[in-house]
Amino acid sequence: MSHYEPPLAGKLAGLTSSAIRDLLKLTADPNIVSLAGGLPDAELMPGARIAAAAESALRDSAALQYTESPGWGPLREVLAGRESDRLGRRVDIAEVFVTHGSQQALSLLAEVLLDPGALVVVEDPAYVGALQVFRAAGARIVAVPLDDEGLRVDLLADLIAGGERPAVVHTVSNFHNPGGVTMSPGRRQALAALAEEHGFWVIEDDPYGELWFDRPAPAPVASYAKSVIRLSSASKIIAPTLRVGWMVAPDRVCRAVELLKQGADLCGSALTQQIAADLLTDTAWLAGHIETVRGVYAVRAKALVEAARDNFGDTLRCSAASGGMFVWAEFTDGTDTAELLPRALDAGVAFVPGRAFAVRKPYANAMRMCFTTAAPEVLTEAMSRLAVAAGHRVPVQSAQL
Known part of the structure; x- marks a missing residue:
């Protein structure tokens, strides 16, 4: 047989x-x-502070239950407040979506924003996790180099002038992985302006922005345009084990991501999201x-x-x-x-x-x-x-x- x-x-x-x-x-x-x-x-x-937050969350049996696909409501409210301060504008809770680490957000966005063969522009050298996601999505990947001021936005503009039409531009704007550089304020504004003019999405991947040494990172690219989707995470400032990441995006993007997340894992962990909310609201600590x-x-x-x-x-x-x-x-x-x-x-x-x-x-x-x-x-x-x-x-x- x-x-x-x-x-x-x-x-x-x-x-x-x-x-x-x-x-x-x-x-x-x-x-x-x-x-x-x-x-x-x-x-x-x-560890001790996380344990205390977990003990507090477990006093309510709701921490053991499923939660909403976009994330536990009080955590999204906390994140909306933090992101409002970061972006210099009001971020509505409908624009905030909690994911299983920011890598899941990147993966879900690739499904929402990209058809097979769509052009994605990445930085060179590139974040490996982004390359894996975009290759799995069947995207056509074109690289634009970095220098000491971050992404060479002038070369991106040349690429567009030459007839290329990106669907997505991905950037690690702060303390780049792996390049170590930070995009200058002027280039952030120029990138946002290009996105608005030519109708492509920018995914601003920012897990490291709060880990500055000499001076705070510049205002996010997302502060200059609504076509910029901002990703961040609690992994680098608190602990990766919480697996709490988030994105700030227009409501229609969040709703599309919600449809896909329901098919992937229904929702995140109510327990770890409540722990994260506890820690993020304890602002002095x-x-x-x-x-x-x-x-x-x-x-x-x-x-x-x-x-x-x-x-x-x-x-x-x-x-x-x-x-x-x-x-x-x-x-x-x-x-x-x-x-x-x-x-x-x-x-x-x-x-x-x-x-x-x-x-x-x-x-x-x-x-x-x-x-x-x-x-x-x-x-x-x-x-x-x-x-x-x-x-x-x-x-x-x-x-x-």
């Missing part, structure tokens, strides 16, 4: 696993200093908590960049560590980071090669490093190990970590 194996969907043929998630499996060794993962520091997460996280991350970012300069000099150019979680670094001597990685792992340090974020340019000489989960002295040691692996220093006795 013949046996036929049922097929999988054809769209899976072009998808690959995240190189970053695969690399995390290799860095479980406690002897490896991992700069590869994009993880906030669990030691800074407010939250401000102090975020200030603590900023202070710790700022010291670590500075330590990483200074150690890179001390060990590599002008051979390694690093992005300005002014916020967020990442430093983007590029070798100027032709070092191929994909070839360097196995030697680096042998030396006890991990990073993500630039190729993982490439769309148009290969970024063979680049890498992303995350500074959030290691103490300054450990980051200094990591750069020393990397210099040995790259052949920039003679091996010496490694410090005990």
